Structures are given as C-alpha cells and as structure tokens.
Amino acid sequence: MNSDLLISAAWVVPVQPQGALENHSIVVNAGKITALLPTEEALQQFNPEVHLDCPQHILMPGLINAHTHAAMNLFRGYADDLPLHDWLNHHIWPAEARWLSESFVRDGTELAIAEMIRGGTTTFNDMYLFPDVTARCVQQAGMRASIGLVVIDFPTAWAKDADEYLHKGLTLADELRHDTLVRTTLAPHALYTVNDNMLKHIGVLSNELELPVHIHLQETGQEVEDCLAKYNKRPLEFMDEIGLVSHNLQAVHMTQTTSEDIALLKEHHSHVIHCPESNMKLASGACPVAELMDQGVNVALGTDSAASNDDLDMFGEMRTAALLGKHTIADASKVTAQQVLEMATLNGAKALGIADQTGSLEVGKSADMITVSLDSIETLPMYNPVSQLVYSCSRNNVTDVWVAGKQLLHNQKLTTLDEADLIVKAKSWQDKIASTAAGS
Numbered sequence: 001m002n003s004d005l006l007i008s009a010a011w012v013v014p015v016q017p018q019g020a021l022e023n024h025s026i027v028v029n030a031g032k033i034t035a036l037l038p039t040e041e042a043l044q045q046f047n048p049e050v051h052l053d054c055p056q057h058i059l060m061p062g063l064i065n066a067h068t069h070a071a072m073n074l075f076r077g078y079a080d081d082l083p084l085h086d087w088l089n090h091h092i093w094p095a096e097a098r099w100l101s102e103s104f105v106r107d108g109t110e111l112a113i114a115e116m117i118r119g120g121t122t123t124f125n126d127m128y129l130f131p132d133v134t135a136r137c138v139q140q141a142g143m144r145a146s147i148g149l150v151v152i153d154f155p156t157a158w159a160k161d162a163d164e165y166l167h168k169g170l171t172l173a174d175e176l177r178h179d180t181l182v183r184t185t186l187a188p189h190a191l192y193t194v195n196d197n198m199l200k201h202i203g204v205l206s207n208e209l210e211l212p213v214h215i216h217l218q219e220t221g222q223e224v225e226d227c228l229a230k231y232n233k234r235p236l237e238f239m240d241e242i243g244l245v246s247h248n249l250q251a252v253h254m255t256q257t258t259s260e261d262i263a264l265l266k267e268h269h270s271h272v273i274h275c276p277e278s279n280m281k282l283a284s285g286a287c288p289v290a291e292l293m294d295q296g297v298n299v300a301l302g303t304d305s306a307a308s309n310d311d312l313d314m315f316g317e318m319r320t321a322a323l324l325g326k327h328t329i330a331d332a333s334k335v336t337a338q339q340v341l342e343m344a345t346l347n348g349a350k351a352l353g354i355a356d357q358t359g360s361l362e363v364g365k366s367a368d369m370i371t372v373s374l375d376s377i378e379t380l381p382m383y384n385p386v387s388q389l390v391y392s393c394s395r396n397n398v399t400d401v402w403v404a405g406k407q408l409l410h411n412q413k414l415t416t417l418d419e420a421d422l423i424v425k426a427k428s429w430q431d432k433i434a435s436t437a438a439g440s
C-alpha cells in the first residue's frame with residue numbers, strides 16, 4: 001500500500017492512549033495519520049514515498065503553547081525582575097506605545113515562530129495586536145495557531161478603542177474562516193482593561209459564534225482585591241454573572257483560585273491555561289493545578305511571552321509545571337509526567353477546540369508531530385520515555401517537526417523560515433530599542 005510518509009521510531013508516545021509504544025511507526029497520507037502500528041508490520045504493509053528511520057528517538061505529538069504574545073519576543077529581557085503592574089504600566093506598555101507597528105509584529109512573530117518550531121511546538125494560542133500580521137506569519141511558516149482578536153480599552157497603533165478592536169478582529173475572523181491551520185478567538189485582555197459593556201457583548205458573541213474567549217484572569221492578588229472593591233465579586237464570579245464562563249472560556253493564569261472557583265470552572269467545563277514560569281518570575285502566585293485536575297477541570301500549558309518568561313520553551317515549561325505542582329501541594333505523586341505531557345499536548349488542543357485535529361497521535365488526526373533524540377549524555381540511560389520527556393529532555397533534543405504532514409524542521413534546521421535573516425532582524429530591533437531606552 002502506498003503512503004506519503006512513514007516514520008519509524010524507537011518509541012512512539014501518542015499521548016492518547018497513554019504510555020509509550022516501542023518500535024512503532026506512524027503512516028501519513030495527505031497530511032493525516034492513517035496508521036499507527038509496529039514497525040515490522042508497517043514496513044510489510046506500506047510502500048512510503050519517504051521513510052524516516054529514527055532508531056534513537058521518541059515520536060510524539062507536537063507541543064501546544066496555549067498562551068503567547070508572540071511579537072513580544074522583541075522585548076525579551078527588556079524589563080526584568082519587576083512585579084506585574086510595574087512591569088506593564090511603566091515599562092512594557094510605554095515601550096509598545098513607542099515601537100508597535102506592523103513591522104514590529106511581523107519580525108517579532110517570525111522570531112517567536114522560529115523559536116517555537118525549533119523547540120517542538122506546532123500550535124500556539126496568541127494574544128497580541130495586529131493579529132492580521134500574526135496570521136500571515138503563521139500561514140507563511142506553515143504552523144498551526146489560534147489568533148486572539150484582542151480587545152482593550154486604550155488606543156494603540158492597531159485601533160483607537162474597544163469597538164474598533166472588535167470590528168477589526170471580527171473582520172479578520174471572517175477572512176480566516178476557511179483556513180485549515182489558523183483559527184481565531186475572542187481575546188479581551190483582562191477585566192481591568194476592558195469595560196463592562198464590551199465584556200458582556202463579547203460573552204454574547206462567544207455564545208452566538210461559538211468562539212473561545214481567551215483572557216488573563218485572576219493573575220494577581222491585586223486583581224482580585226480590585227474586583228471585589230468594584231463589584232463585590234471575585235473576577236470569575238463577575239465573569240459568570242455577565243455570561244463569560246462557559247465551555248468556551250480559556251482562563252489564563254488563575255493563580256488566585258478558591259474551591260468555589262474550581263467548582264464553577266468544573267460546572268461550565270471551562271479551561272485553565274497554566275503559565276508557571278511567567279507566574280513565578282512575576283511573583284504572581286501559583287495556579288492550583290493538582291486540585292483543578294483532581295476535579296476534572298481541563299488544564300493546558302503556556303509560556304506567556306518571552307518578555308516575561310524569557311523563552312517559549314515548552315519542554316522547560318513542562319518540567320517546571322511538574323515540579324511546581326508537586327511542591328505547592330506537598331505531594332510528589334501529583335502532577336505526574338503523563339499529566340504534564342497531556343497539559344502540553346491534548347489538553348491544549350481541548351482548550352483551543354481542536355482536539356479532533358491535533359494533540360495526540362491518533363488515526364484520522366493531523367500529522368502534527370515531532371521527533372526527540374534520546375541519544376545523548378543528558379538523556380541516558382532511559383527507563384521511562386514519558387518521564388524522560390518531562391524531566392530530562394530539553395528543546396535542544398528536538399530534531400524534526402511536522403505540521404499537517406509538512407516538515408518545518410529537518411535535522412534541527414528550519415525549512416520555511418530563514419534563520420540568518422531572523423537573527424539580523426532581531427539584532428536590528430535590539431539596537432533600536434536599546435538606544436531609545438538608554439536615552440530615556
């Protein structure tokens with residue numbers, strides 16, 4: 001039987017079902033997985049156009065970075081070691097007011113996409129201005145993404161007020177409605193940056209259009225205190241009152257979470273997006289991942305931006321999530337390697353509403369896959385492939401990446417982006433931004 005691609009690996013970690021399959025192969029036709037079976041059988045049954053043999057590798061689903069601000073890669077390390085509101089109000093927002101443009105978003109997003117592909121991420125969920133530019137970058141690179149239609153009250157180079165942000169966003173959503181790799185979400189920045197009437201309107205649109213709502217929520221104690229003072233309600237409680245808590249909700253951060261919050265999230269089948277490294281760096285708090293998962297709430301994983309992390313490394317994020325999850329509950333049996341791997345793959349797909357397409361290596365799903373080399377001092381000896389992925393591997397172990405069967409990374413070399421050109425652009429922005437900061 002003919003096929004486009006057959007990849008044989010020492011282990012296939014499909015995520016669903018759990019565990020690792022030794023000496024198995026994936027067969028791909030027209031960008032979709034058509035078979036997963038022992039390698040010996042695969043070689044007997046299929047005549048592939050391309051056969052890739054990976055005798056020292058794990059073949060697994062591509063990672064899903066469920067919360068990013070991709071273009072902010074150009075602010076990596078720009079304002080470190082500051083609390084969130086100082087960081088935003090006195091450094092990041094003024095810098096964006098100075099530099100935000102189509103070219104800034106294009107160059108920053110391309111840099112982020114290259115970093116993510118090299119680190120084994122095949123899908124990202126973005127929230128940033130000029131989302132049309134971000135969408136074009138995704139299309140050109142061949143990646144998969146969910147593009148946030150950002151809404152915020154104050155003016156920027158992208159729009160003058162919340163109404164214009166939403167109008168431009170919905171126009172883009174209509175343009176992208178037939179794209180197979182790029183989806184859109186409604187993305188109000190936060191309760192404290194979007195007015196009540198607009199938030200209510202977004203809730204109505206989400207229900208009518210079945211669009212996810214991607215929002216920073218209960219990220220800091222100050223946010224909760226301010227919401228209680230204004231509404232006499234916690235943020236999630238207020239969100240529920242105005243119709244924004246549903247199966248479409250992607251609640252990002254949730255470091256300030258009570259048992260009542262967890263019950264509300266569970267009741268509405270909402271999703272939580274955990275960004276442990278950014279939360280730790282900004283000292284925002286820790287999301288109660290173990291408790292959420294124990295109650296059946298879907299928890300996905302994100303890096304946040306390279307301005308607050310300072311990387312888009314989902315392997316590092318997995319390890320941090322596992323360790324922090326155990327530490328905060330004082331139970332080493334919680335937040336297991338398997339659970340964290342699911343957070344970074346299938347749970348992310350569920351949160352984004354694309355679990356029927358990606359997030360696991362199952363027949364019928366898109367061939368969004370990566371190979372991870374275990375043939376190094378840092379990853380040997382190897383007893384449990386899933387544990388090794390979470391606790392020992394780094395993004396530097398990723399060798400090859402495919403999205404919908406198209407190879408985006410071949411033997412650690414980008415195939416759709418010019419690495420040398422990206423480095424030149426990044427250094428050019430560094431020179432411009434640093435010179436302005438020095439003169440301020």
